[in-house]
Amino acid sequence: MPANLSARLCSFALSLFLIAFAxxxxxxxxxxxxxxxANDDFSDTEEAIGVxxxxxxxxxxxxxxxxxxxxxxxxxxxxxxxxxxADGKSIDAATGEPVAxxxxxxxxxxxxxxxxxxxxxxxxxxxxxxxxxxxxxxxxQSVFKSHEETALEAVDAALAKETNRSVKAALGEARxxxxxxxxxxxxxxxxxxxxxxxxxxxxxALALLTGMGDQPASVTKAAASAIGSIQSSLAVWSTxxxxxxxxxxxxxxxLAAIGLAITFGVMGVINMAxxxxxxxxxxxxxxxxxVIRTRYPGLFDYSLLIAVxxxxxxxxxxxxxxxxxxxxxxxxxPLETLLATWGLSLVLQQAVRTMFGPxxxxxxxxxxMSGAFELGQITITYNRLWILLFTLAVFAILLAMxxxxxxxxxxxxxxxxRRMAASMGIATSRVDALTFGLGSGIAGIAGVALSQIDNxxxxxxxSYIIDSFxxxxxxxxxxxxxxxxxxxxxxxxxxxxxxxAGAVLGKIAILVLIILFIQKxxxxxxxxxxxxxxx
Amino acid sequence: MLSKSTHDIAASFSRRGVLAATAGxxxxxxxxxxxxxxxxxxxxxxxxxxxxxxAISETTLKxxxxxxxxxxxxxxxxxxKKLEAVVVDPASNWPLFAEKARExxxxxxxxxxxxxxxxxxxxxxxxxxxxxxxILFYPVQYEGEESERNVFYTGAAPNQQAIPAVDYLMxxxxxxxxxxxGTDYVYPRTTNKILEAYLKSKGVAQExxxxxxxxxxxxxxxxxxxxxxxxxxxxxxxxxxxxxxGDANVPFYKELGNQGVKAKDIPVVxxxxxxxxxxxxxxxxxxxxxxxWNYFQSIKTPANEKFIKDWQTYTKNPKxxxxxxxxAHVIGFAMWVKAVEKVxxxxxxxxxxxxxxxxxPNLTGGVSKMLPNHHITKPVFIGEIKGNGQFDVVWKTPGLxxxxxxxxxxxxxxxxxxxxVEKKCGNFNTKTNxxxxxxx
Numbered sequence: 003m004p005a006n007l008s009a010r011l012c013s014f015a016l017s018l019f020l021i022a023f024a025x026x027x028x029x030x031x032x033x034x035x036x037x038x039x040a041n042d043d044f045s046d047t048e049e050a051i052g053v054x055x056x057x058x059x060x061x062x063x064x065x066x067x068x069x070x071x072x073x074x075x076x077x078x079x080x081x082x083x084x085x086x087x088a089d090g091k092s093i094d095a096a097t098g099e100p101v102a103x104x105x106x107x108x109x110x111x112x113x114x115x116x117x118x119x120x121x122x123x124x125x126x127x128x129x130x131x132x133x134x135x136x137x138x139x140x141x142x143q144s145v146f147k148s149h150e151e152t153a154l155e156a157v158d159a160a161l162a163k164e165t166n167r168s169v170k171a172a173l174g175e176a177r178x179x180x181x182x183x184x185x186x187x188x189x190x191x192x193x194x195x196x197x198x199x200x201x202x203x204x205x206x207a208l209a210l211l212t213g214m215g216d217q218p219a220s221v222t223k224a225a226a227s228a229i230g231s232i233q234s235s236l237a238v239w240s241t242x243x244x245x246x247x248x249x250x251x252x253x254x255x256x257l258a259a260i261g262l263a264i265t266f267g268v269m270g271v272i273n274m275a276x277x278x279x280x281x282x283x284x285x286x287x288x289x290x291x292x293v294i295r296t297r298y299p300g301l302f303d304y305s306l307l308i309a310v311x312x313x314x315x316x317x318x319x320x321x322x323x324x325x326x327x328x329x330x331x332x333x334x335x336p337l338e339t340l341l342a343t344w345g346l347s348l349v350l351q352q353a354v355r356t357m358f359g360p361x362x363x364x365x366x367x368x369x370x371m372s373g374a375f376e377l378g379q380i381t382i383t384y385n386r387l388w389i390l391l392f393t394l395a396v397f398a399i400l401l402a403m404x405x406x407x408x409x410x411x412x413x414x415x416x417x418x419x420r421r422m423a424a425s426m427g428i429a430t431s432r433v434d435a436l437t438f439g440l441g442s443g444i445a446g447i448a449g450v451a452l453s454q455i456d457n458x459x460x461x462x463x464x465s466y467i468i469d470s471f472x473x474x475x476x477x478x479x480x481x482x483x484x485x486x487x488x489x490x491x492x493x494x495x496x497x498x499x500x501x502x503a504g505a506v507l508g509k510i511a512i513l514v515l516i517i518l519f520i521q522k523x524x525x526x527x528x529x530x531x532x533x534x535x536x537x
Numbered sequence: 538m539l540s541k542s543t544h545d546i547a548a549s550f551s552r553r554g555v556l557a558a559t560a561g562x563x564x565x566x567x568x569x570x571x572x573x574x575x576x577x578x579x580x581x582x583x584x585x586x587x588x589x590x591x592a593i594s595e596t597t598l599k600x601x602x603x604x605x606x607x608x609x610x611x612x613x614x615x616x617x618k619k620l621e622a623v624v625v626d627p628a629s630n631w632p633l634f635a636e637k638a639r640e641x642x643x644x645x646x647x648x649x650x651x652x653x654x655x656x657x658x659x660x661x662x663x664x665x666x667x668x669x670x671x672i673l674f675y676p677v678q679y680e681g682e683e684s685e686r687n688v689f690y691t692g693a694a695p696n697q698q699a700i701p702a703v704d705y706l707m708x709x710x711x712x713x714x715x716x717x718x719g720t721d722y723v724y725p726r727t728t729n730k731i732l733e734a735y736l737k738s739k740g741v742a743q744e745x746x747x748x749x750x751x752x753x754x755x756x757x758x759x760x761x762x763x764x765x766x767x768x769x770x771x772x773x774x775x776x777x778x779x780x781x782x783g784d785a786n787v788p789f790y791k792e793l794g795n796q797g798v799k800a801k802d803i804p805v806v807x808x809x810x811x812x813x814x815x816x817x818x819x820x821x822x823x824x825x826x827x828x829x830w831n832y833f834q835s836i837k838t839p840a841n842e843k844f845i846k847d848w849q850t851y852t853k854n855p856k857x858x859x860x861x862x863x864x865a866h867v868i869g870f871a872m873w874v875k876a877v878e879k880v881x882x883x884x885x886x887x888x889x890x891x892x893x894x895x896x897x898p899n900l901t902g903g904v905s906k907m908l909p910n911h912h913i914t915k916p917v918f919i920g921e922i923k924g925n926g927q928f929d930v931v932w933k934t935p936g937l938x939x940x941x942x943x944x945x946x947x948x949x950x951x952x953x954x955x956x957x958v959e960k961k962c963g964n965f966n967t968k969t970n971x972x973x974x975x976x977x
Binding site: 504 | 763929
């Protein structure tokens with residue numbers, strides 16, 4: 003959305019330029035203020051923003067919006083300030099005259115956080131009546147945030163003209179925020195303001211109400227009851243939020259564990275190199291994105307879709323290779339398998355470190371994976387939502403594959419009774435290799451998703467291996483549904499414990515609970531019954 | 538060379554005596570060639586993890602020392618001898634740090650060691666350096682509360698990073714409410730203890746301070762970011778002071794960006810996030826978040842521009858970034874070279890005595906000085922993250938700040954000083970006029 007918005011602002015700025023060109027220039031406080039931008043001093047810049055925004059000059063909007071986007075150029079030597087348009091053409095900020103080229107010493111006027119807030123506030127009151135709907139909404143929201151008295155007139159003017167309902171509501175809230183802090187507002191106005199904020203009912207409203215300072219007694223009382231009601235509604239929402247966070251954490255756990263549920267759960271191989279398959283998937287994503295960045299930048303939003311099958315193939319192929327070259331000699335010797343796969347995990351880590359370097363690699367988030375939306379009073383981030391859906395899809399496909407395909411049937415047959423399956427003419431060693439490859443491939447797919455929320459570094463896999471084993475053992479070895487339930491149970495339990503106990507203690511508590519649980523039910527939540535258990 | 542001469546001599550003996558004779562000779566030769574090698578070159582130990590969790594940060598420092606040695610050798614080395622790097626890999630394994638340190642000093646006979654990143658690795662090698670009396674240059678910002686005879690701390694002490702950062706937020710951003718978020722280990726815990734005491738001394742109430750610890754490599758930041766948002770909605774300007782360690786930062790910042798926590802609303806000032814860490818993230822949503830360091834790559838001085846250019850040429854990577862601990866090694870290395878040249882010897886005792894008072898230019902235009910407490914003077918910069926993964930300096934201390942070995946904010950340490958020049962003591966109590974010694 004920001005890119006979108008700034009594009010709109012630019013076009014708006016451009017239309018204002020055209021008006022500005024028609025006006026004759028005159029020297030005065032506006033010009034003096036503009037020259038201050040060239041001082042490269044934050045206090046001077048702040049002063050200049052205030053004067054320029056309040057000047058009523060047609061150039062005010064282009065100057066401030068250019069300042070926000072880093073397009074306001076200043077030459078410290080001549081104290082001249084220029085606005086560079088999105089099209090690369092520049093004008094003199096004080097006069098509006100076009101200039102052919104900028105001096106070499108000109109550089110963008112710098113901002114810090116305090117100035118960014120001033121710029122937002124100034125832009126807010128300047129764009130309250132913009133023809134574009136989302137710009138108006140944005141403007142009303144930034145006035146709400148800054149709630150400076152000077153904006154009141156502009157808000158009132160905009161309110162009188164506004165026809166859109168949501169913008170009108172936002173303006174009303176902005177007005178309420180201003181009035182609440184305005185020292186000479188009447189008691190009635192303030193009580194209305196409190197009621198408006200109570201209706202808004204979110205954290206920002208709460209922040210304004212708690213921070214409003216000295217007020218008449220009736221207002222303080224009304225505010226106190228508003229705070230109470232907002233807090234109790236937020237408390238309910240925070241439970242919903244914890245549940246959502248739990249689902250989201252559960253989906254990450256499930257995604258990381260699902261490949262292990264096959265190699266360890268179904269095949270019984272204690273596969274310590276599982277995490278490295280996840281890492282290889284993440285690095286595959288990195289390589290795909292690198293190629294796309296350099297060759298086909300337009301495809302960036304599809305990079306993950308391309309990476310998923312590739313990661314499956316790469317990790318799966320490595321998995322088959324590992325099974326054929328190492329693991330098949332170690333079936334039935336769990337300790338040796340553990341040591342061999344652990345060693346293998348170190349080898350793979352160091353190999354990746356040598357190839358890609360020890361530092362993190364940047365895997366970008368496509369636009370549909372960034373940002374968040376509000377659902378009631380909770381924030382749902384797109385990346386977590388997509389990962390949850392993706393995990394469920396992977397789970398469903400895997401389940402269907404095991405149930406309805408020939409390979410799935412063979413896999414189940416071999417893991418349930420190897421000798422019987424062999425007697426029925428199934429090439430068990432081929433099935434072993436493919437099963438291990440499948441588990442590794444799915445781990446690779448998990449790596450694609452995890453690259454969106456975690457570091458892509460050689461250590462990526464290590465951080466998931468313990469959790470993955472925990473989920474599989476807790477859910478019940480050999481049962482995919484157990485893995486699903488186990489992952490979500492652990493995720494939700496963790497997220498409800500975390501606010502109470504803190505992240506560190508929460509994690510410890512979960513481990514202790516699992517240990518106790520395993521004492522009671524050594525085979526996990528969903529224990530396999532029958533002969534398979536003995537095998 | 539050793540094997541060749543052994544072979545020659547061994548060949549002149551009869552076959553039967555060979556075994557015994559070689560064994561005996563080996564012993565004699567080993568010490569002989571050791572001494573001879575020391576005559577040819579001066580050995581410099583490099584003790585940084587090249588594998589494991591910390592490789593991400595420490596590998597660069599190993600390269601930095603190799604680069605500095607290379608540059609020094611081009612200038613003719615030190616005392617007319619070439620420097621020779623001895624690189625070992627302690628593999629992010631704290632006990633292994635001590636073993637490798639011992640190996641460097643006793644087997645390789647190094648004159649000085651540059652190394653360690655985490656405080657726990659430094660604590661692990663301390664006894665070795667004391668026992669074998671060698672020198673360690675430690676280049677990373679740390680929690681303070683230490684001053685050892687054999688260690689020179691070229692990174693920032695808390696008063697050279699954390700305190701100025703908090704001052705900046707109080708003054709410039711008018712922050713009234715504080716979240717102290719850190720990874721659960723000694724550096725964040727001690728730093729936060731110091732900061733909490735400091736904030737309270739500035740009149741910040743207990744309920745306006747939220748302290749939060751997370752495990753190493755924490756990756757699910759949803760709850761904590763939501764908590765920070767909630768804490769920040771109490772009507773007072775809120776900021777986050779982050780001592781979150783390396784790897785956990787990427788998901789933390791991603792979550793901040795996704796949940797829409799903007800720097801202009803709730804700024805995050807970090808003490809462990811530099812150019813290297815940002816290289817792994819898309820920094821556009823993070824613009825405006827802060828970091829406090831004694832060096833930024835973006836600082837424009839002739840010394841820094843030359844350093845960056847030489848470094849990128851040396852590593853053959855025109856995009857390779859530089860960072861604060863690298864600069865600490867640059868300063869430390871220059872100080873060691875100067876001290877060695879001053880006393881015309883690499884003998885640790887002489888060099889340790891010569892180092893306090895030695896000055897070396899830093900890369901940001903000032904001259905850093907080694908203090909009697911084995912810390913150095915450094916400027917402090919506050920930088921804002923820019924869209925290109927670099928920092929824009931928005932504030933700096935007027936001059937250089939002297940590093941305090943012992944924090945003035947904590948009750949237990951405010952009377953202590955480290956002084957290895959006059960008092961010959963790392964924890965001298967100025968109230969009781971006594972040296973506490975190594976027992977405490």
